[in-house]
Amino acid sequence: MKPSHPASDPRQLLEQMLLIRAYEEAIVSGSAAGKMPGTCTSVGQEAAAVGVVNALAADDLILTNHRSAGHLLTRGADPGRLLAEVMGRRDGYCKGRSGSLHISAKELGVVLTSTIVGAELSLAPGVALSQTMLGRPGIVVCFFGDGAACEGSFHESLNLAALWNLPILYVCENNQWQAFVHRREAMSREHVADWAAAYGIPARTVDGNDVFAALAAAQAAAAEVRDSRRPYLLETCTYRTRGHLEPDDQGYVDQAELAAWLARDPIAACRDRLLADGSLTPAQAAALSDRVSTRIAVAQAFAEASPFPAAEELCRDVYA
Template sequence: MKPERKSIDEIELLEQMLLVRAYEEMIVESSAAGKVPGTCTSVGQEAAGVGVVSALTADDLILTNHRSAAHLLARGADPGRLLAEVMGRRDGYCQGRSGSLHISVRELGVVLTSTIVGGELSLVTGVALAQKMLGRPGIVACFFGDGAACEGIFHESLNLASVWDLPILYVCENNQWQAFVHRRETMKSDHIAEWAAPYGVDGATVDGNDVAAVRAATLAAAAHVRDSSRPFLLETYTYRSRGHFEPDDQAYVDPAEHTAWLARDPIEACRRRLLGNGRLTPETAAALQQRVQQRIAAALAFAEASPFPDISEMTRDVYA
């Protein structure tokens, strides 16, 4: 019996990317105004997160990292509760305890967000082993960046997943930058997917700025994991267009490289394609943008109206 997967149209994918972009841009503005703490954004790489998550089923689990907004929102997380969490409010998904860097949403299958580089890679094998031993449906998707791929835990995790035949879809969002260091300073090859072969694991690279291509590649990769009960490494080749952590002036970035990647913006590429093939009209595009902005305005109002946790709640859910 094949798992049920919600069908989705590319216009829906565009709207999801618009939502992610608007959500993060609002956080950037609020951070600059001193209203919320600084955070890591995924601006410029929305197609990678949205495309992958859209191809997963409700039974699949997710482990993600400090650039998690696209993964959470595409999974169906409420932007108001996400923002409340970032602002440390009681109505956030973790009652204001996690900020933006540690959010988990159990009801959506988001096991954790790890701010430790490669932290999710160290835990995904245990999660997948539990799935396998308990006979639970669903695979486990693990998101990480090219920086984490240069950590030893990446190789340990991939090796163990191969040895134990674990149902893991490794998703490397290769966004070219590892904090303030370009990936060319830390690795000789352009692509990380090829690193899977020595461990007997299949891999593939996809244009991470093409949301339709990412979704198609993920559907194929996820099917491979389900059918073989073996891991797979999918690399989404993309670009982080904002700095490592807000605020960041990106003085260390080559302006020519930055300009070239901005010309490949995933949202504009999707919008142009849909307008060009007649699937989208300028009026519909404007309506999408307006609907997204209304959702973000409502999310901000919800978060700002949410109270801060009482001091008496400080040790709730703390076990040691």
């Protein structure tokens, strides 16, 4: 089965990461200017999202969390409609009702975005059971963080998935931070993947700042879930380089640790690798950046021109 966004050209991976970064920086600046509400960004985690989502097929379903922009944009979401949603405008994916934290996009196979930590883990077995009972070939991909892995819903979800043989690819984006608490203060193990063995679930840990490594690992993991119809856990180790929620001065962050991870920026690493092996020229790199900047400028203009929902629409589409 062909992926929905085949990554045959490594420059495409770089452009997708640039788009995610530019989109989230637009939200940061918009929040600072009072044009949009503060939200949770995934700056620094772009390679993990781009690598995994490019490994998926068109009929795979995604459940994600409050740092969802990378998953949505890589899946093909329109940045203008995403920004409109963040700003509460009618042309957003959920007509301005969800903000950035609850976006769903049925046409992209994105079942939901949940700001409740671990909620996507609770729902993933139900979605996968539905896929199985209906005989649908798509697998379910559940993105969560290391914070969610420390909740009971993580263990309940893995237990059910293993017991019922559910086709779920669990993707832990271990970004080292659980809101304002470092992973080391909340986890007894170094890696979330270690916990999968207790449920008989195969697992792998990969460098989440290396987009090529993340893509290869996700392709192998997705293929195994697709073939076996059983769960698999992929842990991408990365770092959240901005605060938990905009604005956030990150006064609780060890500055030496932050500097070390900033030196491993996934976008710079990808660009440098492509320049070094001749897959990308400086002129092409500049053109990619210009194209992304233009897309974001157009997206911002679209979102700002979009009207707010009318008062009579307040309760529409709320209840089934």
